[in-house]
Amino acid sequence: MVVAKAWILKKHFDGFPKTSDFDLKKIELPDLKDGELLLESVFLSVDPYMRPYSRRYMKEGDIMIGTQVARIVESKNPTFAVGAFVVGNKGWRTHFISDGKDLQLLPSNWPESLPKSLALGTVGMPGLTAYFGLLEVCKMKPGETVLVNAAAGAVGSVVGQLAKIGGCKVVGCAGSDDKVAYLKKIGFDEAFNYKTVKSLDEALSKASPDGYDCFFDNVGGEFACVAINQMKKYGRIAVCGAISQYNDSVPQKGPYLQLPMILKELQMEGFIVSRWNHRREEGLQALLKWVVEGKVKYHEQVTEGFENMPVAFMGMLKGENLGKAVVKV
Numbered sequence: 001m002v003v004a005k006a007w008i009l010k011k012h013f014d015g016f017p018k019t020s021d022f023d024l025k026k027i028e029l030p031d032l033k034d035g036e037l038l039l040e041s042v043f044l045s046v047d048p049y050m051r052p053y054s055r056r057y058m059k060e061g062d063i064m065i066g067t068q069v070a071r072i073v074e075s076k077n078p079t080f081a082v083g084a085f086v087v088g089n090k091g092w093r094t095h096f097i098s099d100g101k102d103l104q105l106l107p108s109n110w111p112e113s114l115p116k117s118l119a120l121g122t123v124g125m126p127g128l129t130a131y132f133g134l135l136e137v138c139k140m141k142p143g144e145t146v147l148v149n150a151a152a153g154a155v156g157s158v159v160g161q162l163a164k165i166g167g168c169k170v171v172g173c174a175g176s177d178d179k180v181a182y183l184k185k186i187g188f189d190e191a192f193n194y195k196t197v198k199s200l201d202e203a204l205s206k207a208s209p210d211g212y213d214c215f216f217d218n219v220g221g222e223f224a225c226v227a228i229n230q231m232k233k234y235g236r237i238a239v240c241g242a243i244s245q246y247n248d249s250v251p252q253k254g255p256y257l258q259l260p261m262i263l264k265e266l267q268m269e270g271f272i273v274s275r276w277n278h279r280r281e282e283g284l285q286a287l288l289k290w291v292v293e294g295k296v297k298y299h300e301q302v303t304e305g306f307e308n309m310p311v312a313f314m315g316m317l318k319g320e321n322l323g324k325a326v327v328k329v
């Protein structure tokens with residue numbers, strides 16, 4: 001019999017998550033029925049959305065939500081071979097049983113040399129978020145200037161590189177000098193540390209004196225308010241995330257943005273990447289091709305050990321990750 005380990009949300013997060021909010025449990029898995037598969041998680045993703053979504057969609061005692069790259073270890077389903085790798089959405093657990101309907105096989109042309117963990121990052125949901133957010137929400141055009149925050153993270157690092165591929169000038173900001181150096185290395189035209197600049201307003205106008213056509217916002221809050229005042233006329237703002245607000249117990253207040261929105265005739269659109277699930281294959285193939293060609297670089301922050309899932313999650317929320325934060329079981 002297989003005994004799975006799983007991380008439980010013991011107590012709803014109040015402010016920044018704490019170790020005591022999580023509990024590690026063991027679950028005995030039954031024998032497989034016909035049509036079923038047994039899978040073991042190989043890499044698990046820790047993502048910002050887990051913080052706000054836990055409050056909305058989970059109750060205390062539930063297994064933490066999340067995705068994994070998993071290997072099929074036993075199969076009573078002729079469609080799925082033992083040894084194949086899939087992306088699952090089964091939460092923070094080491095093993096699980098599935099009938100295969102909710103699993104996504106890795107693209108069949110995935111090169112052997114490419115880490116399979118990228119299916120949780122650059123060639124997975126965060127990469128698709130960058131791809132569709134830039135193409136469909138920002139509607140970037142060659143020659144435009146694109147601003148992205150949390151730029152050294154899973155989504156932001158792909159946003160900047162796709163915008164360069166699309167012929168744009170790219171400005172990014174991140175929370176450490178090492179991250180800023182990384183942004184320059186992967187081709188950002190301008191990058192700064194938002195934690196150490198004297199004035200965010202001045203740093204943004206120095207990086208692009210003419211303002212910004214597109215703003216891919218991963219952070220929200222005060223940063224977004226300052227940046228929106230530096231948009232060009234008819235600029236587009238893709239509201240992807242608001243990580244500066246996810247741990248707030250008390251909602252932040254204004255400043256309010258109606259005046260720049262009206263006077264500059266801006267478009268601001270929130271989105272969830274699953275809107276383009278019908279184009280998932282197109283997005284994954286484009287990202288995979290750019291990665292294989294070396295046009296999109298990646299970095300992963302790999303935490304070893306399933307027992308360190310909460311540590312990796314809290315570390316990512318604190319900004320300890322460069323690129324995509326994943327846990328290797």
Ligand SMILES: NC(=O)C1=CN([C@@H]2O[C@H](COP(=O)(O)OP(=O)(O)OC[C@H]3O[C@@H](n4cnc5c(N)ncnc54)[C@H](OP(=O)(O)O)[C@@H]3O)[C@@H](O)[C@H]2O)C=CC1
Pocket residue numbers: 047048049125126129150151152153154155156173174175176179218219239240241242243244245271272273274316317318319320321323324325
């Ligand atoms: N709409 C959608 O469908 C999706 C939205 N998202 C959103 O995209 C954003 C980025 O996600 P992802 O790339 O996975 O995560 P990242 O890999 O970028 O990790 C999170 C990063 O956020 C930054 N951060 C944390 N707190 C703050 C803060 N108070 N102010 C500014 N930056 C902060 C940290 O970087 P630093 O050191 O620079 O501060 C940290 O490394 C999130 O807001 C997420 O919710 C992600 C996927 C899909």
Ligand SMILES: CCCCCC(=O)/C=C/[C@H]1[C@H](O)CC(=O)[C@@H]1CCCCCCC(=O)O
Pocket residue numbers: 048049052053125240241242272273274
């Ligand atoms: C207020 C929180 C904004 C979070 C933005 C974000 O990070 C979104 C991430 C999605 C990503 O595509 C993978 C997911 O599973 C996240 C969305 C979860 C969707 C639950 C939707 C439930 C519903 O439609 O009601």
